[in-house]
Amino acid sequence: MKEQRRVCRECGSNAKIVRKDHHFTESGLNNVFLKGIEVVKCAKCKSESPRIPNHDDLMRTIAVALIDKPSELAGDEVRFLRKYLGEGGAAFAQMLGIDRSHLSRVENGAMAISRQTDRLVRTLALVHEPSLLEKLKRLGRYEDMLQRLSAIDPNTSPIRFQLDHAASGYTYDLKTAA
Ligand SMILES: [Zn+2]
Incomplete structure (x- = not known):
């Protein structure tokens, strides 16, 4: 399978898309977890940004x-x-x-x-x-x-x-x- 790549929004270098569970603290709640969503992960600046659908x-x-x-x-x-x-x-x-x-x-x-x-x-x-x-x-x-x-x-x-x-x-x- 071809690895998907994206440009990191933080530093502009190439970032990877991985699937992982995301602790959805953006909801204002501390106990909500999203299963297996795409996260853009940058090896250079270590930023991770979830791509939350729907x-x-x-x-x-x-x-x-x-x-x-x-x-x-x-x-x-x-x-x-x-x-x-x-x-x-x-x-x-x-x-x-x-x-x-x-x-x-x-x-x-x-x-x-x-x-x-x-x-x-x-x-x-x-x-x-x-x-x-x-x-x-x-x-x-x-x-x-x-x-x-x-x-x-x-x-x-x-x-x-x-x-x-x-x-x-x-x-x-x-x-x-x-
Ligand atoms: Zn980056």
Whole structure:
């Protein structure tokens, strides 16, 4: 197989394209990993830049994975969903029926989310953005959603979100982080 080469954006020398897992910290979350995506890797300046396909579907899939996760939402996950929905803190707090300062304490991790607010954030997201609901259905995760909402584990165990890109869009895998 012919090795693909690209020009490094940082230093302009020839760079290689390799396939590897990418820790997608650009999402604002610390537990999202993309499986086997192309990364432009420069031997000269050591820079690595991922080539992330289908960005819109990626962000949508992360949102759906958060809605689907079996444990309580962490603050940065609530923030991700709020931003995905394009809402500011004040408007989102109002939709949830909580104080804006309460929401910001939750998002900053200074306060755990309540069980009611956790469920409400998820259902609100699905109502707010029907494409999330469609994606949930397409991935076959819709049928038992109400059951899973009832069974959210209040003990937040860290979940590792592993996303895999396919021709039909991203899929996700929820793994309890070791
Ligand atoms: Zn370089």
